Amino acid sequence: MRETFCFSIIMSRLTVFLLVIMILPSCVYVYQVQVGDIDDRKSFEPTPFMIRVSETGVNLEEVGDIAQALGSDSGKEGAEFLKMFQMGPTTGNPVYNERYAEDLLLLIKQKCPDGRVSGLTSIREQRKYPAISGEIIKINGNCLRKRNS
Amino acid sequence: MKSNVLLIMAFLVAGISGCTTLESLSLTNIPQERSKVVTAEREKGIIFYFNFDTDYADELSADLRSQCEGGVVSGILTKFENTCYVPLFCFYIVSRVTATGYCNQ
Numbered sequence: 001m002r003e004t005f006c007f008s009i010i011m012s013r014l015t016v017f018l019l020v021i022m023i024l025p026s027c028v029y030v031y032q033v034q035v036g037d038i039d040d041r042k043s044f045e046p047t048p049f050m051i052r053v054s055e056t057g058v059n060l061e062e063v064g065d066i067a068q069a070l071g072s073d074s075g076k077e078g079a080e081f082l083k084m085f086q087m088g089p090t091t092g093n094p095v096y097n098e099r100y101a102e103d104l105l106l107l108i109k110q111k112c113p114d115g116r117v118s119g120l121t122s123i124r125e126q127r128k129y130p131a132i133s134g135e136i137i138k139i140n141g142n143c144l145r146k147r148n149s
Numbered sequence: 150m151k152s153n154v155l156l157i158m159a160f161l162v163a164g165i166s167g168c169t170t171l172e173s174l175s176l177t178n179i180p181q182e183r184s185k186v187v188t189a190e191r192e193k194g195i196i197f198y199f200n201f202d203t204d205y206a207d208e209l210s211a212d213l214r215s216q217c218e219g220g221v222v223s224g225i226l227t228k229f230e231n232t233c234y235v236p237l238f239c240f241y242i243v244s245r246v247t248a249t250g251y252c253n254q
Contacts, residue, residue: 027198027199027200027201028200028201028202028203029198029200030172030203030206030229030244031172031173032172032173032175032229033173033206033209033227033229033246034173034175034227035175035177035209035210035213035225035227035248035250036177036225037177037178037221037222037223037225037250038210038213038214038217038221038222038223038225038250039221040214040217040218040219040220040221040222041219041220041221042219119210119211119213119214120210121206121207121209121210123203123206123207125203138203140207140210141210142210
């Protein structure tokens with residue numbers, strides 16, 4: 001009797017621990033890495049910068065599974081119906097604002113108003129949470145300014 | 150006895166061999182002068198998809214720059230690949246980014 005009680009306590013704590021592990025940290029997936037030309041001539045002084053844009057992605061399959069687990073079969077059917085309209089090659093989960101990456105050029109111009117940019121490294125990554133995800137584009141680079149001397 | 154050895158061999162083959170997937174590839178403008186080649190590589194081992202950062206890829210550009218001080222690196226071929234060990238479960242993944250370019254000084 002006592003052993004069963006201890007076992008149930010251990011199992012419930014293990015379940016809570018696993019749930020915390022699943023929910024709190026977000027696993028990162030990388031889809032694409034690209035390095036651009038690098039200018040390291042002495043006549044320019046490099047200043048590093050970083051830009052990150054992101055949008056929330058939704059995994060309809062997981063949404064359907066959660067709905068089904070909560071007892072709603074219509075939720076699962078609705079999610080499957082919506083999925084029929086999302087097709088073609090993808091990286092990550094679908095987002096509902098397809099223009100979230102369009103401001104990248106403008107943001108680079110803001111970081112580097114002189115216009116000369118070097119060593120652009122762009123990384124397309126996803127931070128995954130249950131049912132939703134962060135669809136991220138990260139850009140590192142150097143802004144080059146002409147040295148005075 | 151023989152079947153046990155076969156089983157161990159099968160596990161070893163499954164564990165040691167890895168399946169590689171090419172995730173992305175990019176190339177920038179190639180220069181006329183292509184005598185000096187510079188290469189940078191970064192990799193990260195990930196156990197059972199538990200990965201929390203992508204910082205390993207950030208250092209590639211600085212690494213190439215340090216190999217071509219005072220010059221210009223162009224014609225950069227960037228390759229991003231994943232190698233999955235224990236293929237059935239992808240228990241251990243190595244994410245590797247390789248960048249190769251030409252240095253002009």
